[in-house]
Amino acid sequence: MTTNKPLVLLTGASTGLGLALAKELIEDGNYRLVLTARAKSLKCFSAAGIFESDEIYLRPLDVTSKEERIAVISECEATLGGLDVLINNAGIAMRSVVEDASADDRIGLLEINYIGPMRLAALALPGMRKRRNGRIINISSAAGLIGMPTMACYCGSKFALEGGAESLWYDVKPWNIHVTLIIPGFMRSDSFQNTQTTKWSRAAIASGQKDPYYHHYRNMEKLISWTMKRTLASPESVARKIVRVIKQKNPSLRVPVTADAWFLFLFRRFLPRAIYHWVMFRALPASDRWGEISSERSVPPINSTTNNISIKYD
Ligand SMILES: NC(=O)c1ccc[n+]([C@@H]2O[C@H](COP(=O)([O-])OP(=O)(O)OC[C@H]3O[C@@H](n4cnc5c(N)ncnc54)[C@H](OP(=O)(O)O)[C@@H]3O)[C@@H](O)[C@H]2O)c1
Incomplete structure (x- = not known):
């Protein structure tokens, strides 16, 4: 360790918002950075002109790997002087109606x-508590504020992150550890192409007009890709806002960082729920046609062998 600059650990730094944030933090110059990516994605750093130095450490981290989580946090604590800021950015989106997702999905x-x-936060906390100082920044989403059709798994995971981080905010406040949820709406980036589908949502999309969820998938896909191409918010503009939050003395728990996220945040907060859901459903493209196909699914159901119950996709 060569300087006393605060140490920041960033997950999912290989592309999109993570890469933009890595570049913004490097440009800022006031931090030492542990930039992490899955092992197969580490080459993205050299492609982006980011190399190891006295203040930049490039490490493999798949956030689902216990060994890699422990290795990277242990190194931060044992040899890099202790972690000051954890940024949980890595995340994926998934397009699937509830029926089309398996338990594994x-x-x-x-x-x-x-x-x-949450596991990374738990590993980072003992050191932060000991030093009575720290920040845990979680990249949430407008999908953590509102449910969206065809995005139940993604919304569910971001709602979970919102609840977990809000609880954590109370847990660690006494040690001067700040927990923040950054809430982007749509960003103009390639990440829409990275949205995952499930075996059954792919089959439903491929079977076209014959599938009962045809209008759901078709209209939501069009709406999301149209909005992502036209929004003014970019990974770079969101990254600049996140760096400002890192520098704030007392950051808020929830920080919407795009105009649409602010709109949804206020809309959801102030409109009575029954009216809110009615307005949202009416506003969905062609939602009056969504239930018009009620034929059997063209995807073959998988029959459970027990109890004669037909469990389609689990
Ligand atoms: N784009 C938007 O409009 C939007 C809106 C709201 C919120 N967000 C949130 O912003 C964050 C960044 O998204 P993005 O738009 O930058 O998406 P992106 O371009 O698809 O980047 C996602 C990043 O997560 C990494 N990742 C995926 N699985 C991982 C794993 N198991 N372990 C470690 N890293 C993993 C990816 O690494 P690989 O390169 O190895 O795949 C990639 O670096 C996410 O949390 C997302 O939910 C995005």
């Missing part, structure tokens, strides 16, 4: 978007 997404971040 749900658990896999929770492992990355909620359980990994």
Whole structure:
């Protein structure tokens, strides 16, 4: 360790918001950075012109790997002077209606978007408590504020992150440890292409107009890709706001960082729930047509061998 600059650990720094934030923090120059990515993605750093130095440490971290979580936090604590800021950015999105997701799909997404971040926080906390100082910044989403059709697994994982981080805020406040939820809405980035589908949502999308969820998938996909291409918010503009939050003495628990996230935050907060859900459903593109196909699914159901109950996808 060569300086006393605060040590920041960032997950999912290989692309999108994570890479923009890594660049912004390097440009800022006031931090030592542990930039992490899955082993297969580490090459993204050299491609982006980011190399190891006295103040930049590039480490493999799949947030679902216990060994890698322990290795990186142990190094921060044992040899890099202690972790000051943990930024839980790594996350994936998944397009699937509830019927089309298996237990593995749900658990896999929770492992990355909620359980990994909470486990990293738990590993970082003993050192932060001892030093009576620390920040845990979680990249949430407008999908952690509102449920969205075809995004139940993603919204569920971000709602979990919101609840877990809000509880953590109370737990660690007495030790001067600040917990923040950064809430982007849509960002103009390539991450829409990275949205995962499930075996059954892919089959439903492929079977077109014959599938009962055809209008759900088609209209939500169009709406999301249209909005992501046109929004003014970019990973770079959101990264700049996150760096400002890192520098704040007393950051808020929830920080919406895009105009649409602010709108949804206030809309959800102040409109009575029954009216809110009615307005939102009406506002969805072509939602009056959503129930018009009621034929059997074209995807073959998997019959459970027990109790004669037909469990389609688990
Ligand atoms: N884009 C948006 O409009 C938007 C809106 C609201 C919130 N967010 C949130 O912002 C964060 C960043 O998203 P993004 O838009 O930058 O998406 P992105 O471009 O798809 O980047 C996601 C990052 O997460 C990493 N990642 C995925 N699984 C991982 C794992 N198991 N362990 C470690 N890293 C993993 C990816 O690494 P690989 O390169 O190895 O795949 C990648 O670096 C996410 O938490 C996302 O939910 C995004």
